Amino acid sequence: MLERLKNSLALTVTEQRVILFLAVTFLIGGGIRLYQETVPPRQQIDYRAADSTFAALSEALNADTLGQQAPTAGQPLNLNTASKNELISLPGVGEVIAERIILFREDEGPFRSVEDLRKIKGISTRKLQQLKPLVTTR
The missing domain is CATH 1.10.150.320 (Photosystem II 12 kDa extrinsic protein)
Structure with missing residues (x-):
């Protein structure tokens, strides 16, 4: 049956390879699209609360550190x-x-x-x- 199809289409070996390549590429693309549709999207993590906590703690630490300045000759x-x-x-x-x-x-x-x-x-x-x-x- 495959031979009859080859003879009726009269394709060269190069043309057969191109058609095979296009068919495989099409199938792979369809598989990727199907996979993307079935896999749930990644969960988005909201880091705003952690970032604001970090910023507040960092600011408090900097304020504490700045308050511990080295004494000067005026205030031994x-x-x-x-x-x-x-x-x-x-x-x-x-x-x-x-x-x-x-x-x-x-x-x-x-x-x-x-x-x-x-x-x-x-x-x-x-x-x-x-x-x-x-x-x-x-």
């Missing part, structure tokens, strides 16, 4: 009452040194002078000179 930080976060705001004072300052204050009592900072491991003479205008003991 009291070593005997400063919190850990306030001590960390000093230049060259990280979390570890701030904890050491607080431990020294708890163990040895209040600082009598700014020079007492030299007794704390991690505070060099150079760092002490840098901190002197920024801290006080009164």
Whole structure:
């Protein structure tokens, strides 16, 4: 039957291949369209609530961070009452040194002078000179 069809249409091999290619392409296109119609669309996720929460938290964090500015020579930080976060705001004072300052204050009592900072491991003479205008003991 296939031979009779070939003979009646009188198609060359190239023409047969083109027709086969077009038929396969047409079938694949129809299959894709059918698939797209039967598969439900992707669920749209509304991120507006999460974005607004993130923005509010980020703004609050920035406000807290901006409030912890390093003390200036005009408003020195009291070593005997400063919190850990306030001590960390000093230049060259990280979390570890701030904890050491607080431990020294708890163990040895209040600082009598700014020079007492030299007794704390991690505070060099150079760092002490840098901190002197920024801290006080009164």
